[in-house]
Amino acid sequence: EVQLVESGGGLVKPGGSLRLSCAASGFTFSSYSINWVRQAPGKGLAWVSSISSSSSYIYYADSVKGRFTISRDNAKNSLYLQMNSLRAEDTAVYYCARGLGFCRGGYCYARRFDYWGQGTLVTVSS
Amino acid sequence: DIQMTQSPSSLSASVGDRVTITCQASQDISNYLNWYQQKPGKAPKLLIYDASNLETGVPSRFSGSGSGTDFTFTISSLQPEDIATYYCQQYDNIPITFGQGTRLEIK
Numbered sequence: 001e002v003q004l005v006e007s008g009g010g011l012v013k014p015g016g017s018l019r020l021s022c023a024a025s026g027f028t029f030s031s032y033s034i035n036w037v038r039q040a041p042g043k044g045l046a047w048v049s050s051i052s053s054s055s056s057y058i059y060y061a062d063s064v065k066g067r068f069t070i071s072r073d074n075a076k077n078s079l080y081l082q083m084n085s086l087r088a089e090d091t092a093v094y095y096c097a098r099g100l101g102f103c104r105g106g107y108c109y110a111r112r113f114d115y116w117g118q119g120t121l122v123t124v125s126s
Numbered sequence: 127d128i129q130m131t132q133s134p135s136s137l138s139a140s141v142g143d144r145v146t147i148t149c150q151a152s153q154d155i156s157n158y159l160n161w162y163q164q165k166p167g168k169a170p171k172l173l174i175y176d177a178s179n180l181e182t183g184v185p186s187r188f189s190g191s192g193s194g195t196d197f198t199f200t201i202s203s204l205q206p207e208d209i210a211t212y213y214c215q216q217y218d219n220i221p222i223t224f225g226q227g228t229r230l231e232i233k
Contacts, residue, residue: 035222037170045162045170045213047222059220095169102217111217112160114181116169 002026002115004096009120016086016124022079022096022117030054030074033099033110036081038092039119046092049081050099050109057108064090086124093119128152128216132225138233145201147228149192149214157193158218164227165210173212174199206232 008020022034036048049070050059058070069082079096096117099110129152139145149159157177162170172181174190177197187202201208209232214225 044227045164045215045224047224050220050222061221107220109217109220109222111158112172112175112215113162113170114172114175116171118169 002098004098004115004117006094006096006117006120009094009122011123011125012086013126014087014124017082017084018086018122020081020083020094020096020120020122022081024077024079024096024098027098027115029077033101033108034072034079035097035099035110035113036070036079037095037097037113037116038090039095040089040092043092048094051079052108053101059107059109083122086122088124091122091124093121095119127221128155128219128223130214130216130223130225132212132214132228134228135226136229136231138231139204140233141204141206143204145204145208145230147199147212147214147230149197149199149225151195151197151216151218153218154194155216155218158216159190159192159197160215160217161188161190161199162213162215163208163210164213170213204230204232 003025005023035050051070067085071080097113098115102111131150159177161174164170211227211229
């Protein structure tokens, strides 16, 4: 059974840092793109970042570029999101989602998110 | 960025009704469109991929159609367990973008 389990969320002050983790099981982790998608309270879904199977292709939403860093450890079947310089508008549930790969025009990312974790809540507040 | 506009934002229907949600892209995205269902307090679930393909295990009352800029998601006969918010998502370009969601309620 495919499972994705996020951890590391919590309450942090504006300007602070947090590191999210996503532990994967039930599939060959090293063969898939993994992504972060977030959802602010009462709002819709927003893609945050994507990392390809071998970490060769990494992308970020403009809203987090320069502040967030995505990484993965295929030996540990784990995905990470280092979040620095956090802002109130980063408050959200953060989901990791498995992506089926898609390459076109020099870009490689997920064409769909077929499995999702349960999410971890990040609250940025003083 | 490609903007995805869903309509309606919310809708109320009766059990057994045919329900249709539309999603319009701000530019041609071919068939690079997916639909997700999200129930309250839960993670999203993939229902339809590449505009019209039913994900494995998803009931056949769900369907999708369209290409280019205009897409449609349909529930042929609404069931009580279909109460959720539905999102379209494009993958034609980075950044991947979602529609704002359509909240479906039972009348």
